Amino acid sequence: MIKTVNLSKTYRTDEVETTALNGVSIHITPGEFVSVMGPSGCGKSTMLNILGLLDSPSDGSYVFNGTEVATLSERQRAQLRKGNIGFVFQSFNLIDELTVYENVELPLLYLGVSAQERKDRVAAALERTQIMHRKDHFPQQLSGGQQQRVAVARAVVANPALILADEPTGNLDSTNGEEVMKLLTELNEAGTTIVMVTHSPADAEYSHRTIHLFDGHVVTENFMSKTYAV
Numbered sequence: 001m002i003k004t005v006n007l008s009k010t011y012r013t014d015e016v017e018t019t020a021l022n023g024v025s026i027h028i029t030p031g032e033f034v035s036v037m038g039p040s041g042c043g044k045s046t047m048l049n050i051l052g053l054l055d056s057p058s059d060g061s062y063v064f065n066g067t068e069v070a071t072l073s074e075r076q077r078a079q080l081r082k083g084n085i086g087f088v089f090q091s092f093n094l095i096d097e098l099t100v101y102e103n104v105e106l107p108l109l110y111l112g113v114s115a116q117e118r119k120d121r122v123a124a125a126l127e128r129t130q131i132m133h134r135k136d137h138f139p140q141q142l143s144g145g146q147q148q149r150v151a152v153a154r155a156v157v158a159n160p161a162l163i164l165a166d167e168p169t170g171n172l173d174s175t176n177g178e179e180v181m182k183l184l185t186e187l188n189e190a191g192t193t194i195v196m197v198t199h200s201p202a203d204a205e206y207s208h209r210t211i212h213l214f215d216g217h218v219v220t221e222n223f224m225s226k227t228y229a230v
Contacts, residue, residue: 001162001193002028002051007060007070008216009046020046021057022216028195030161033188035204036197038213044197045166047213051195052085052164053077065161083111086155088184090167092147094139094154101126101135104153111158125153129183145176152183156192163187165196169203181206 009021021043028034036044049055050062053069056077062070065084069077086107087093094103104125108118126132131149139147148168155163165184169177177200185206188194196207204210210222 001030001032001065002026002195003061003063004051005061007047007050007057007062009043009050009055010058019216021050023060024213024216024218026211026218028193030193031188031191032209033185033194033207034196035207035210036195036213037199037201037204037210042213043216044213048164048166048195048197052087053081082107083158084160084162086158086160086163088148088151088155088163088165088168090170092139092144092151092171094147094150096139099136099138100131100142100150103139103150104157107154107158121157121159122153125157128156129153143176144172145179148172148176148180149183152180152187156187160192162193162195165194167197167199169198169200177203 005025007021007024008019011018011020024047036047038044046055050057053064056072057070060070061068064080067080069080072080095106098106101122105118105122108121113121123132126135129149129152131146131153134142134146139150142150163184168184169180172180181203184194184196196203198204211218212220212222
């Protein structure tokens, strides 16, 4: 599903050049649950943005579902992203003026899904994430754990092949964080590929494999309980 070869990203200003990723080569197969770990500033968020087609690399190859996307325009990336990739963010990124139902429905409106199909899909996503009983509430009326459940429902409502999660438990207490991780595990067991950036070793244990970044490089990968230098 995901293959990068010598992927690099450099940010330039008039006075400073910063390399966020340097020669990153990874391969993620359909149905995997992969964690990405490393210290702040190591390139984790940059990599997630590129994998999510929110940004483009400066150099290297990125093949997503058989399509070379490294050289696509912003418009082409946006078109490919729709319906194929769902996002879960640390800060939830819900729209305060919309109800739970309306927040979850929004991606389907962008996709032009019919009203009846939207109703069916939203209901299924809310049931799946056990938040249907709050469908008419607004985000600010929910706990952090409930807001993250809504964010997960929004991420899965379009049945994407890939979910990218950026510190999904970062703003949650341990109990709600564990519930969200179990929910992501259930989605993965149902066939969704998940790539998660995390600082939490406990959260990383839910994944099949952990990729460790340092200074923009992949330095090690953990498969189950084994560690391999890269």
